[in-house]
Amino acid sequence: xxxxxxxxxxxxxxxxxxxxxxxxxxxxxxxxxxxxxxxxxxxxxxxxxxxxxxxxxxxxxxxxxxxxxxxxxxxxxxxxxxxxxxxxxxxxxxxxxxxxxxxxxxxxxxxxxxxxxxxxxxxxxxxxxxxxxxxxxxxxxxxxxxxxxxxxxxxxxxxxxxxxxxxxxxxxxxxxxxxxxxxxxxxxxxxxxxxxxxxxxxxxxxxxxxxxxxxxxxxxxxxxxxxxxxxxxxxxxxxxxxxxxxxxxxxxxxxxxxxxxxxxxxxxxxxxxxxxxxxxxxxxxxxxxxxxxxxxxxxxxxxxxxxxxxxxxxxxxxxxxxxxxxxxxxxxxxxxxxxxxxxxxxxxxxxxxxxxxxxxxxxxxxxxxxxxxxxxxxxxxxxxxxxxxxxxxxxxxxxxxxxxxxxxxxxxxxxxxxxxxxxxxxxxxxxxxxxxxxxxxxxxxxxxxxxxxxxxxxxxxxxxxxxxxxxxxxxxxxxxxxxxxxxxxxxxxxxxxxxxxxxxxxxxxxxxxxxxxxxxxxxxxxxxxxx
Amino acid sequence: xxxxxxxxxxxxxxxxxxxxxxxxxxxxxxxxxxxxxxxxxxxxxxxxxxxxxxxxxxxxxxxxxxxxxxxxxxxxxxxxxxxxxxxxxxxxxxxxxxxxxxxxxxxxxxxxxxxxxxxxxxxxxxxxxxxxxxxxxxxxxxxxxxxxxxxxxxxxxxxxxxxxxxxxxxxxxxxxxxxxxxxxxxxxxxxxxxxxxxxxxxxxxxxxxxxxxxxxxxxxxxxxxxxxxxxxxxxxxxxxxxxxxxxxxxxxxxxxxxxxxxxxxxxxxxxxxxxxxxxxxxxxxxxxxxxxxxxxxxxxxxxxxxxxxxxxxxxxxxxxxxxxxxxxxxxxxxxxxxxxxxxxxxxxxxxxxxxxxxxxxxxxxxxxxxxxxx
Numbered sequence: 001x002x003x004x005x006x007x008x009x010x011x012x013x014x015x016x017x018x019x020x021x022x023x024x025x026x027x028x029x030x031x032x033x034x035x036x037x038x039x040x041x042x043x044x045x046x047x048x049x050x051x052x053x054x055x056x057x058x059x060x061x062x063x064x065x066x067x068x069x070x071x072x073x074x075x076x077x078x079x080x081x082x083x084x085x086x087x088x089x090x091x092x093x094x095x096x097x098x099x100x101x102x103x104x105x106x107x108x109x110x111x112x113x114x115x116x117x118x119x120x121x122x123x124x125x126x127x128x129x130x131x132x133x134x135x136x137x138x139x140x141x142x143x144x145x146x147x148x149x150x151x152x153x154x155x156x157x158x159x160x161x162x163x164x165x166x167x168x169x170x171x172x173x174x175x176x177x178x179x180x181x182x183x184x185x186x187x188x189x190x191x192x193x194x195x196x197x198x199x200x201x202x203x204x205x206x207x208x209x210x211x212x213x214x215x216x217x218x219x220x221x222x223x224x225x226x227x228x229x230x231x232x233x234x235x236x237x238x239x240x241x242x243x244x245x246x247x248x249x250x251x252x253x254x255x256x257x258x259x260x261x262x263x264x265x266x267x268x269x270x271x272x273x274x275x276x277x278x279x280x281x282x283x284x285x286x287x288x289x290x291x292x293x294x295x296x297x298x299x300x301x302x303x304x305x306x307x308x309x310x311x312x313x314x315x316x317x318x319x320x321x322x323x324x325x326x327x328x329x330x331x332x333x334x335x336x337x338x339x340x341x342x343x344x345x346x347x348x349x350x351x352x353x354x355x356x357x358x359x360x361x362x363x364x365x366x367x368x369x370x371x372x373x374x375x376x377x378x379x380x381x382x383x384x385x386x387x388x389x390x391x392x393x394x395x396x397x398x399x400x401x402x403x404x405x406x407x408x409x410x411x412x413x414x415x416x417x418x419x420x421x422x423x424x425x426x427x428x429x430x431x432x433x434x435x436x437x438x439x440x441x442x443x444x445x446x447x448x449x450x451x452x453x454x455x456x457x458x459x460x461x462x463x464x465x466x467x468x469x470x471x472x473x474x475x476x477x478x479x480x481x482x483x484x485x486x487x488x489x490x491x492x493x494x495x496x497x498x499x500x501x502x503x504x505x506x507x508x509x510x511x512x513x514x515x516x517x518x519x520x521x522x523x524x525x526x527x528x529x530x531x
Numbered sequence: 532x533x534x535x536x537x538x539x540x541x542x543x544x545x546x547x548x549x550x551x552x553x554x555x556x557x558x559x560x561x562x563x564x565x566x567x568x569x570x571x572x573x574x575x576x577x578x579x580x581x582x583x584x585x586x587x588x589x590x591x592x593x594x595x596x597x598x599x600x601x602x603x604x605x606x607x608x609x610x611x612x613x614x615x616x617x618x619x620x621x622x623x624x625x626x627x628x629x630x631x632x633x634x635x636x637x638x639x640x641x642x643x644x645x646x647x648x649x650x651x652x653x654x655x656x657x658x659x660x661x662x663x664x665x666x667x668x669x670x671x672x673x674x675x676x677x678x679x680x681x682x683x684x685x686x687x688x689x690x691x692x693x694x695x696x697x698x699x700x701x702x703x704x705x706x707x708x709x710x711x712x713x714x715x716x717x718x719x720x721x722x723x724x725x726x727x728x729x730x731x732x733x734x735x736x737x738x739x740x741x742x743x744x745x746x747x748x749x750x751x752x753x754x755x756x757x758x759x760x761x762x763x764x765x766x767x768x769x770x771x772x773x774x775x776x777x778x779x780x781x782x783x784x785x786x787x788x789x790x791x792x793x794x795x796x797x798x799x800x801x802x803x804x805x806x807x808x809x810x811x812x813x814x815x816x817x818x819x820x821x822x823x824x825x826x827x828x829x830x831x832x833x834x835x836x837x838x839x840x841x842x843x844x845x846x847x848x849x850x851x852x853x854x855x856x857x858x859x860x861x862x863x864x865x866x867x868x869x870x871x872x873x874x875x876x877x878x879x880x881x882x883x884x885x886x887x888x889x890x891x892x893x894x895x896x897x898x899x900x901x902x903x904x905x
Contacts, residue, residue: 156860
C-alpha cells in the first residue's frame with residue numbers, strides 16, 4: 001500500500017495539509033477516505049478468501065455422493081458462514097471501500113463528510129467478524145441455520161453460539177448504517193460547484209440510492225435479530241408457535257430486509273459498469289437520465305417484492321399474485337439498464353482491457369441471472385424451483401458475475417489511479433478468463449441440478465445428481481484458486497507496475513482522472529469548477 | 532488465449548469417468564410430472580424459458596455484433612449519440628407487454644393450484660426432525676415414514692443402491708384419479724414437503740396448517756425430499772409415495788388398520804429382556820440414533836450421550852418422562868404420541884441396558900400406560 005502515500009506534499013504552507021502518520025497509527029487513527037477505502041478493500045478481500053474456503057469445503061463434500069469429508073452438522077455451519085461472510089464481509093465492505101475511494105474524487109470533495117465516523121465504521125468490522133468467526137471454535141459449533149436463519153431453527157433449536165451471531169450482525173449493521181449516512185452526507189453536501197445531481201457520475205448515483213436502502217433496511221435486520229435474542233434468552237415468543245408466536249413473521253421481517261439487501265449488493269456494481277462501458281466504448285453512456293430513473297425504480301420496487309422468497313409458506317392467493325406481479329415488474333427497469341449498456345457499446349470504438357472484459361461479462365451473465373430471476377418470479381413454477389439448486393444457480397449468477405465481477409472491474413479500472421501503476425494486462429486477462437470459465441462451470445450445472453430436483457443445503461444427494469455436482473466442484477476450485485492470481489496481480493501493480501498517466505484510460509472522463517496518478521493523499525482541497 | 536482455454540475442457544469432463552456406478556437417468560429439465568397441474572407448471576416453465584431465450588438472442592445478438600464489428604482495433608470510430616426518449620419508451624413498453632403475456636397463464640395456473648375444495652382423500656402431513664408423519668383423516672391410519680438408506684451406504688462402505696437417499700421404511704400409498712388434499716404442518720422447525728412429479732411443494736410450519744392438493748393420473752412410485760433447511764439431517768428425510776388403483780388403495784387401508792389392531796394386542800403381552808432388546812434396537816435405530824448415535828455417545832453438547840448418562844441409568848420414571856414428553860426448547864421431541872406403548876417400553880429398556888448401561892431393568896408397556904395415566 002506504500003504507493004498510495006504521496007510523499008511530495010504540495011501545500012506545505014497550509015497547516016491542514018500533512019501526510020499520513022507513521023506505522024500502525026496511520027491505519028488505526030486515519031480519517032483519510034483513501035486510507036479507509038483501502039482498508040475496506042483489503043478487509044473484504046480477506047473475507048472473500050475465508051468465505052471462499054468455506055465454499056470450497058462445501059463443494060469438496062459435494063464432489064461425490066456419500067459423506068466423505070465433513071459431517072452434516074459441520075456442512076450446515078459451512079453453508080451458513082459462507083453466506084454470511086460473502087454477503088456482509090466480502091461484497092458489502094468492498095463496495096463501501098470503493099465508495100470511500102471514489103465518491104470524494106468523483107464529486108470534487110476533499111474527503112468524506114464525516115471522517116471520524118468513517119474510521120469507526122470500518123474498525124467495527126474486524127471485531128464483528130472476529131466475533132462471528134470465533135464461533136467456529138466454540139463448543140456446539142458455529143451458526144448452522146443458513147444465512148437466512150429462519151426461526152425457530154435459529155432460536156429454539158439453535159446452538160448457543162447464536163448469541164454471538166446476533167451481536168455480530170448488530171455490529172455489522174451499525175457499521176453499514178454509519179457508512180450509509182456518511183455517503184449521503186458527502187454526496188448531498190460536498191459536491192463541487194456546478195456538479196448538479198444530474199451531472200453526477202452514475203457510480204455516485206447508485207451509491208446514493210444504495211445508502212438510502214441501507215438506512216431503510218439495516219434497522220429492520222437489527223430488529224429481527226433482537227427479537228431472536230429475546231426469544232432465545234428472555235422468554236418471549238415472537239417466533240415460537242407454542243407460545244403464541246408466528247414463525248412466518250420472521251420470514252416477512254427478514255425478507256423485508258433481505259430483498260432490498262440484494263439490491264444493496266448489486267446497485268453499486270451497476271454504477272461501476274456504467275462508468276467503465278462508456279470509457280472503453282469511447283462513447284458517452286446512452287440514456288443517462290433513464291439509467292438514474294431505472295436505479296431509483298428498482299430501489300423503490302425492492303420494498304414491495306419481499307414475499308417472492310416465500311411463495312411456498314402458504315400465503316393467500318391474492319398475496320401470491322401481488323408479489324408475483326410486483327416482482328415481474330422489476331424486469332422492466334432492469335431491462336432498461338441492460339439495453340442502455342448495449343446501446344452504449346453499439347457503434348462505439350471498443351477495446352477490451354480487463355475492466356471492460358469483466359464489465360461485458362457482467363452484462364451477459366447478470367442478464368442470465370435476471371432471466372432465471374424472472375422464471376422464479378412466476379409463482380406456480382416457483383413451487384418447483386423454490387429451495388432447489390435452481391435458486392442457488394440464480395443468486396450466484398447475479399452475485400458472482402454481478403457483484404464480484406463488478407468489484408474486479410472497478411479494481412482494475414481505478415487501481416492505476418490509486419497506486420499510480422498499471423497492472424499486468426496479460427495476467428489480468430488470464431484472471432478474467434479463468435474466473436469466467438470457472439464460474440460458469442461451477443454455477444451453470446446448478447440450473448440442471450435444481451430443475452432435476454436437487455434441494456439446496458443438503459450435504460449428500462441422490463445418484464442422478466452426481467455428474468453435474470462433480471463438474472460444479474471442479475469449476476468452483478478453478479474459480480477459487482484463480483483468485484490468488486488476482487491477489488498477486490494487485491500486489492505486483494502496487495509494488496512494481498509500469499507508471500500510469502493521469503488520464504490512465506484513453507476514453508475516461510470524470511473528475512477523478514483530472515488529478516495526478518497516484519492520487520495525492522489529499523485531493524480537491526480547493527473544489528474544482530464543473531461546467 | 533482462447534485455444535489455451537480449451538485445454539481445460541477435458542478437466543471438466545474427467546469427474547464423469549469416476550462418477551457413481553448405479554446412477555439413475557440424469558435430468559436436465561423440470562419433470563412434466565403425472566398430474567394436470569404439474570403439466571401446466573411445466574408448460575409455463577418452458578414458455579417463459581423460450582421467451583427468455585428469444586429475448587437473450589436479440590439482446591446478446593446486438594451486443595456481440597458490436598463486440599465484433601465496432602472494435603477500435605478494426606478502426607471503428609465512435610458515434611456521438613447518447614440519448615433518445617423514443618427508444619427508451621419503446622424498450623420500456625415492449626417488456627411490459629411481454630410480462631403481461633406471461634402473467635396471464637401464470638395467474639390461471641396459480642388459481643387452479645389454490646383450489647383445495649371437494650377433496651376425496653385427506654392426508655395430514657407433519658414434519659419432524661427428521662421424518663414425516665402421515666395421518667389419513669377419518670381412517671385411523673397413522674404412521675411415520677423414515678429414510679431407510681443404511682448408514683453404510685452414506686459412509687461409502689457399501690455400494691449405493693439405485694434409490695440412495697430417496698427410500699423410506701413406510702411408503703405413502705395414495706389412489707390415482709382422486710383429488711387428494713394434503714394438510715401440512717410441523718412439530719418442531721420448518722420443513723417443506725415436495726414431490727416434483729405433482730408440482731406440490733408446501734412449507735410445513737409449526738403452528739400453521741397449510742393446504743395443497745393433487746390428482747395423480749398414473750400409478751407409480753414418486754419420490755421427493757424435504758426442501759427447507761431443518762437441521763442436521765435435512766438431507767435425509769425423503770418423501771416416497773406409491774400411487775395405486777382405487778381397489779388396491781382400499782385394501783391397503785384395511786391392512787394398515789388390521790396391523791394397528793395387532794400392534795395394540797401386543798401391549799397385553801410380556802416380553803423377556805432379550806425380546807425387548809431386539810425390538811428396542813430397531814426402534815432406537817429408526818428414531819433415536821440420528822442424534823444420540825448408534826453407539827449412544829451422542830454429539831455433545833447439542834445431542835447428549837445416553838451411554839452412562841444419569842437419566843439412562845437413574846430413575847426409571849424420569850427416563851420415561853423425558854422420552855414421552857420430550858424436553859421443551861431442545862431437539863428432544865415428545866415421543867408419547869409417536870411411538871406405540873410397546874415400542875416405547877422396548878426402546879427405554881434398550882437404552883437402559885445397551886452400551887454397558889446394564890441396569891437390568893425391563894420396562895413393560897403397562898409401565899408406560901401407567902405413567903401416561905398418572
